[in-house]
Amino acid sequence: MSNNHIELQSDTQTRPTKDMREAIASAEVGDEQGFNDPSVTVLVERVAELFGKESAVFLPSGTMCNQISAAVHCGPGDDIIAERSAHIVGVEAGGISVLARAGAYPIDGDRGVFTAEQAEAAVRAPWRYAPRTRVISIEQTANLAGGTVWPLETIRSVVEVGKRHELKMHMDGARLLNAVVASGIAARDYTQGFDSVWLDLSKGLGCPVGAVLAGSSEFIDKAWRWKQRIGGSMRQAGIIAAAGIYALDHNVERMAEDHANAKVLAQKLASLPGLHVEPDHVETNIIIIDVSASSADAATWSKRLGEEGVRLAPIGPQKLRALTHLDVTAEEVVQAGEVFATLAEGELRAS
Ligand SMILES: Cc1ncc(COP(=O)(O)O)c(C=O)c1O
Incomplete structure (x- = not known):
């Protein structure tokens, strides 16, 4: 954290x-x-x-x-x-x-x-x-x-x-x-x-x-x-x-942990309504999240996630990018997935 x-x-x-x-x-x-x-x-x-x-x-x-x-x-x-x-x-x-x-x-x-x-x-x-x-x-x-x-x-x-x-x-x-x-x-x-x-x-x-x-x-x-x-x-x-x-x-070999964390997060996000993520495409530490099937754009997602303590940025009107690294633990990845779930199943649900 x-x-x-x-x-x-x-x-x-x-x-x-x-x-x-x-x-x-x-x-x-x-x-x-x-x-x-x-x-x-x-x-x-x-x-x-x-x-x-x-x-x-x-x-x-x-x-x-x-x-x-x-x-x-x-x-x-x-x-x-x-x-x-x-x-x-x-x-x-x-x-x-x-x-x-x-x-x-x-x-x-x-x-x-x-x-x-x-x-x-x-x-x-x-x-x-x-x-x-x-x-x-x-x-x-x-x-x-x-x-x-x-x-x-x-x-x-x-x-x-x-x-x-x-x-x-x-x-x-x-x-x-x-x-x-x-x-x-x-x-x-x-x-x-x-x-x-x-x-x-x-x-x-x-x-x-x-x-x-x-x-x-x-x-x-x-x-x-x-x-x-x-x-x-x-x-x-x-x-x-x-x-x-x-x-x-x-810090080289340990990047395998970042890759595993990214995979876990991608799998969680792929299971949520309104979000499109392809876990099979997550080969390293970067996850692209398409929010176009949700009721909010990427900027709104980024803002709401930030307010809930998860910081990540849009890379387009409907896309967010999340990266795992040395300062993100496996527990935090699970917590971040839960924050996404609360928003995806609640106020930012699929339109
Ligand atoms: C693929 C790639 N190339 C180049 C750069 C630039 O590196 P730096 O931020 O050290 O200037 C970045 C930074 O994000 C990058 O992701």
């Missing part, structure tokens, strides 16, 4: 635990931009190793990882192929058109996942009048689509398309470790063939801030220039890197 409510709005809402705070307090630190911060060095080397890449760089946010990757890979007028619901397409304030001066070519996938055939069809033929297709980006897991895990075979076939057309492959791995825990497939198997891939520390891993972007040494050198340029270079960043190291040691 966070501050007397059940926090299902996002896995970004976790507070650092006592043990994580102790790791932060005792962190060895130095000058990050001078490559002299020992904690940052440990963290980036661990993530590079995890992803099977030559090098990695610590950044303040996942958004900055996406934006810097786009800026390194693209030139003005280039296209980035991505699924329509992807964060890089719709939730980064149009950043790719500002920094990279690139555009998005959105594909309508199935729960956030597109096929090799769709990727192939999205690659533009070289033509003086057309944008140049430059990058294929995938989001593992697909957040706004409901935390879908991209199947490894699908990823491999999309990478194959990218390589055939000499495109850069980018993976938004904000929740990549959720996919690893859910599937049992190693991170480096998912990231094979990608030119850039990153991991968010401030989501399921429970850190207060930070993300790590990995790739070839050449890519990371270029990423560092962008980091410097846009003010992402830090000083005694070991303070926050220590939380990341702690999280990699302690």
Whole structure:
């Protein structure tokens, strides 16, 4: 329970635990931009190793990882192929058109996942009048689509398309470790063939801030220039890197609990009148709840749930998104289900 409510709005809402705070307090630190911060060095080397890449760089946010990757890979007028619901397409304030001066070519996938055939069809033929297709980006897991895990075979076939057309492959791995825990497939198997891939520390891993972007040494050198340029270079960043190291040691395997909690909540919600949830589609820690068959819209649901101590946000006029994480217990998930039930069977019942 966070501050007397059940926090299902996002896995970004976790507070650092006592043990994580102790790791932060005792962190060895130095000058990050001078490559002299020992904690940052440990963290980036661990993530590079995890992803099977030559090098990695610590950044303040996942958004900055996406934006810097786009800026390194693209030139003005280039296209980035991505699924329509992807964060890089719709939730980064149009950043790719500002920094990279690139555009998005959105594909309508199935729960956030597109096929090799769709990727192939999205690659533009070289033509003086057309944008140049430059990058294929995938989001593992697909957040706004409901935390879908991209199947490894699908990823491999999309990478194959990218390589055939000499495109850069980018993976938004904000929740990549959720996919690893859910599937049992190693991170480096998912990231094979990608030119850039990153991991968010401030989501399921429970850190207060930070993300790590990995790739070839050449890519990371270029990423560092962008980091410097846009003010992402830090000083005694070991303070926050220590939380990341702690999280990699302690908070990865436990995400299975978040996935189990999400499943329990989804099953409860699916049994309630006026709510549509597909428990079989809940593969990780994200649940999409369609309220269109109830007598209220998503904003009203969100408001009433909040008043009853359950916080979660609409992601559309008729849709809510609930996320489980380190700060939500199995008991709270049951309690949240009961609050939903009271509303669904009472004042917000099916119309
Ligand atoms: C899939 C995905 N990509 C990127 C981001 C951006 O990460 P950050 O909030 O660390 O900038 C988010 C954040 O919610 C996300 O869910």
